[in-house]
Amino acid sequence: MEKFNLEYYQKSADYILKHITERPKIAIILGSALGGVAERVENKITISYKDIPNMLRSTAPAHKGEYVFGNIGQQSVMIASGRFHHYEGYSYEQLAGPIRIMKLLGVKALIVTNAAGAVNLDYSVGDIMLIEDHIKLNGYSPMRGPNIDEFGPRFFDCTYIYKPQLLDLARSRAKALNLEDILQQGVYYFCPGPNFETPAEIRAIRILGGDAVGMSTVTETLTAAHCGIDVLGLSMITNMAAGVTADLQSGQDVIDTGKKTAGIVADFICDIVEHLEK
Numbered sequence: 001m002e003k004f005n006l007e008y009y010q011k012s013a014d015y016i017l018k019h020i021t022e023r024p025k026i027a028i029i030l031g032s033a034l035g036g037v038a039e040r041v042e043n044k045i046t047i048s049y050k051d052i053p054n055m056l057r058s059t060a061p062a063h064k065g066e067y068v069f070g071n072i073g074q075q076s077v078m079i080a081s082g083r084f085h086h087y088e089g090y091s092y093e094q095l096a097g098p099i100r101i102m103k104l105l106g107v108k109a110l111i112v113t114n115a116a117g118a119v120n121l122d123y124s125v126g127d128i129m130l131i132e133d134h135i136k137l138n139g140y141s142p143m144r145g146p147n148i149d150e151f152g153p154r155f156f157d158c159t160y161i162y163k164p165q166l167l168d169l170a171r172s173r174a175k176a177l178n179l180e181d182i183l184q185q186g187v188y189y190f191c192p193g194p195n196f197e198t199p200a201e202i203r204a205i206r207i208l209g210g211d212a213v214g215m216s217t218v219t220e221t222l223t224a225a226h227c228g229i230d231v232l233g234l235s236m237i238t239n240m241a242a243g244v245t246a247d248l249q250s251g252q253d254v255i256d257t258g259k260k261t262a263g264i265v266a267d268f269i270c271d272i273v274e275h276l277e278k
């Protein structure tokens with residue numbers, strides 16, 4: 001197994017720094033079907049994951065596998081077009097890597113997006129859920145193993161893991177954009193996949209307090225919390241979770257339905273980015 005230490009991640013960051021002109025302040029990780037956000041970036045510099053030393057490779061469908069650096073409005077951003085999941089075979093420790101590279105590049109705020117199934121029966125397909133909190137009761141932490149003190153302390157707080165100020169900003173921008181009808185706020189429940197959940201698991205998740213369920217995001221958020229990057233999380237509700245209707249779950253349906261709302265979500269994200277403090 002690789003030896004994860006500061007030098008390991010610095011090697012990736014140094015390669016990227018040689019190819020960009022401005023350090024990014026905001027990072028956006030694109031979930032399934034959200035690739036369109038990258039098209040809104042100006043002054044683009046694209047770096048393929050496969051060219052970056054010590055970087056993971058994207059294998060999930062509808063995930064491209066490149067960073068796009070540039071500007072949205074006045075902001076300097078980096079977009080991760082293609083993210084990594086535990087179900088691809090990566091360990092939780094490996095999933096910390098891309099976030100630690102962002103930290104070394106100077107990122108202060110991270111917007112994580114995903115496609116998710118609705119557990120909350122008041123939600124509808126096409127809704128956008130602001131992630132107020134998450135539940136991850138399976139598997140261990142991405143911060144397991146020797147602590148890298150340069151990133152953060154051994155034990156770290158998760159009380160305000162989704163930054164309240166960013167949630168407030170997202171709420172007020174949703175109002176300004178007339179998105180309130182489709183805006184939900186709730187708890188993201190992490191299930192590692194790649195299987196969709198069983199109806200009994202979804203009923204259990206509902207009792208435990210989950211509003212939406214998905215296979216990503218949480219390891220990234222935990223890593224960001226450890227190294228002091230502020231997080232805003234958005235779930236695009238692409239399906240009702242297993243057992244809510246008689247429909248079967250399908251990855252292709254998630255992508256197809258996601259594409260229908262992706263434009264609205266992309267506008268919302270760009271608007272939030274432009275209204276973040278410079």
Ligand code: HPA
Pocket residue numbers: 115116117118191196197213214215238239240241242249254
């Ligand atoms: N379950 C898990 N992950 C998902 C779902 C779901 O229903 N929809 C989109 N990603």
